[in-house]
Amino acid sequence: MQPPFSVSLILLPGFSLFALGAVRSLFAAANEVGGELLYQVEQYAADGTQVITQCGVVLSAHPIDQLQRADLLMLVADERVEPSIANTTGNFLKQYLSSSHHASESILGGCGTGTQILAEHGLLDGYRAAIHWQILADAVKRYPSIVFTPGLFEIDRNRISAGAGAAVLDLLLHWLEQRHGNTFAAEVAASLGLERLRGSDERQPVPASAQPALGSARLKEALELMAANLAEPLQAEDIAQLVGVSRRQLERLFRQHLDTFPSRYYLELRLKHARRQLKQTTQSILQVGLACGFTSGPHFSTTYRNYFGYTPREERARHSMPQVMTKNSEEDIQ
Missing domain, CATH: 1.10.10.60 (Homeodomain-like)
Known part of the structure; x- marks a missing residue:
């Protein structure tokens, strides 16, 4: 039996508890549909062992320097992150990707404003990416080496990214579809109460x-x-x-x-x-x-x-x- 696919969520201060719950629920549903432990999810904090959510709740997490290997590393953020924490996170990812034996096989992702940290540290250069609609216009100007799109999400080789809110569910459901097929993804979506999968070409809903x-x-x-x-x-x-x-x-x-x-x-x-x-x-x-x-x-x-x-x-x-x-x-x- 193959070991479970490791998913490491790097939580940035001010992240959405909804986004974290959505991601964890999706992988729990994937394990249920698959009938075995397909995905093992861990959460990490860039600064210490606790992280504050957007709604002011404190969650415990592993320190980021304890992260040894991950098949999928994903930044979860919904607000602009303090430069010191953003730099700590970005520098860690760059070091991980340059030193890990499994780096070439790792998938790197971001949702909400987490994508901006990847962009700031050159980790999305040459890729297509989705980013929170509130900072899309600014990102297009600041990072000309990245093709930002107004869609819900983007999957480009070993980089995945989602815009605001529930778009992370659409992103990961399509990613599961690529790995396990349409039927598997549809069953996971149904178990989460979703009637359909939104495509990456659908624009982020803007108030x-x-x-x-x-x-x-x-x-x-x-x-x-x-x-x-x-x-x-x-x-x-x-x-x-x-x-x-x-x-x-x-x-x-x-x-x-x-x-x-x-x-x-x-x-x-x-x-x-x-x-x-x-x-x-x-x-x-x-x-x-x-x-x-x-x-x-x-x-x-x-x-x-x-x-x-x-x-x-x-x-x-x-x-x-x-x-x-x-x-x-x-x-x-x-």
Whole structure:
């Protein structure tokens, strides 16, 4: 009997618990359909023995330097990763691929923003890849040696990648189909309650709020101006003049396509950017507020609380003091 195919999941801070659960459930289902232990899954942390999920839960994991051999190494991430941890992970993978006797047989993958770490360290050069839709445009510019696609996933030789959310399921189901055949993959999908397998040519679903242009070139230009001027917000009159419409026409465009006013949209854009910075960086609360166009700490705090229901300090505390799972819960997930 052949040893099980080893799957090593490298979990990056802020990863989606949904993505981890989906991957582990898929391989558990594959073992069930196959009637034997076809896949052995282990999880690793790039920094220490614990990793924090997107929802603030702490999971235990093996230190990444204990990883000896893996048939499939996959980075799981859903938020931008601190440069130090990203570099630790990328450098480890480069060293592994250059020193391991089995490196040529290993498959390297990423889902969500995990693909960006592979790209940053040259591990996807010459390959096709899928990446989280939120950073797709930036990735195309930053990594010209990689062919990024807007699809749900990509399987290109010994590199596999998926975009956001459930796309990792579609990726791995198609990968299982290549290894075991259509019937096997269909049975795994059915056991997970999936009616069909989505193809790699299907685009990642993007929220309506992230598709703001909706056929209006002037609206698109106005939104690009807002996104480029978060620290020093423009006045509505200035935006209207720059895109070649009156302020009333600009307000009409926003109401028609986004069901809001320019000032409201701009404020939400700045607040949501501030929220990401509070969760993903170590900048002080005042620095975050100023970088998002708020004139003082109290102004930032009051506006943030009015919109989200809690202060920037409380937001940061929610992510710096995560809930710790019980020992039994950790063992269930591992």
